[in-house]
Amino acid sequence: MSEQNMIEVNSIEKRYERKIALSSLSFVVKKGELVALIGPSGAGKTTLLNLLASLLEPDSGELKVDGKPLSQYADRRQRARKIGLIRQQFDLVGQLAVIHNVLAGRLAEWSLLKSFASLFIPQEKDKAVDALKRVGLEDKLYERTSNLSGGEQQRVALARLLMQKPEVILADEPVASLDPARSEDILAMLTGLAKQENQTVVASLHSVEYARKYFTRLIALKNGDIFFDLPSHQVTEQQLQELYQLKELN
């Protein structure tokens, strides 16, 4: 694992109305790290990921990806090469065939004409087939995406990420709507593929068990602040209990 800093978060703050969502958060993620964000609901995990994906703007503080402030990734091609996003299953266009949802990962690189033509005669089909093979769905190439099960749809989203090949993958509750077996399947695939490509992953998860099993580092958020930030094997039961404890019990 190289020592290159992939994500630098420097005392960022975000509030909604008067409620503080994140209060002066700072951490650094190195290239190739697999980071899980854990913590109770409303702790700010999704807000943090949306800030990193530049779906939201921080009120103050600085976000750097690969040494450059996020605001400098205005060009959509550059940004797509750097940062990829995967969320719960309704991220795909259900009415399109699977292959087009997978090829959508190439849109940043394609001209308008090529992307339009591809809807009739799929372009770079080999790459799409390859990506679908890696997630085990090569037989569903021309199936309508909405006909697939939840787990299969999330695998299609993974195949799209494989086409996009971003250096950083942001995953917001990627398995929240899946049963335990499918969840493990998707997480194993996500982290496995990221390791092969030497990608950096930041994922928010509800399940601490999965976070410890599949990720190398856990960042726990509580009330918009970092509660602990440790390699997965160093996290103790005591800390986890305190993390999820209800306020009234303190």
Place this chain on the structure above:
Amino acid sequence: MLSFDLHKRKLLTAFLLLLFAWSLFGVNWQEGVLHSSGLGTAMEIFAAMFQPDLSADIIRLAVHSSWITLAYATAGISLALILALVFGILASGVLAGGKGSRKMMKGFFRGVLGFMRAIHELVWAWLFVASFGLTPYAAVFALAIPYGGILGRIFADMINDVPEEPIQALRAAGASRLQCLFYGYLPSVKASMISYTMYRYECAVRSSAIMSFVGLGGLGYQIQLSLDDLHYDEVWTFMYFLILLIILIDGWSNMLRKRMAL
């Protein structure tokens, strides 16, 4: 408060009922309600319903008129579809970058669509007949403009109702606004667009028939001529052809919908 309101409403109801009863005294019951021979005519028309004129000449004329009516409607709705796609996509504002320009674009093009459909196709027909004369173009344009306005407005609303998440995901994958249109918005609304357009096609056939009263030829024109000659049996022949056209289009629309549901 509530009982008082209820009370007031009852008073109003009683007042309106009295007003209606009083207005009945104003009607001249001896003449004026029905045409002196109106009932007889109505019976004749009703009777003719079961005895449409099926002679070869009339059938040939009906087929020809149906063809003209269908042709106007088809050309009109095709042109309307093109107008609606262009203006509807612009009026949805999804191609605009910033919030400000999106608002302006939406406002302007929704205004254009509103203007197109505010004027009824019959009025457009008068205007075009006045300027172009009795040509097929008059009928086609008269249909295309208001129908383009109606379709465009609905298309814009459909596009605006597409869920945000898949579009955000496409943007995150680096898609431009036009790419998002082809990969996100349009596939999501394609089925409803086609089914609504088919419904409007049906309406266009009816409008096209009515519009021929202006003198543009077609089923409506023949119905008018036969009515003037008191040939109710012929009127019904033409009516049945009109109904047949509508049923055919409805069947086609159902077929399309079934195929798309796969």
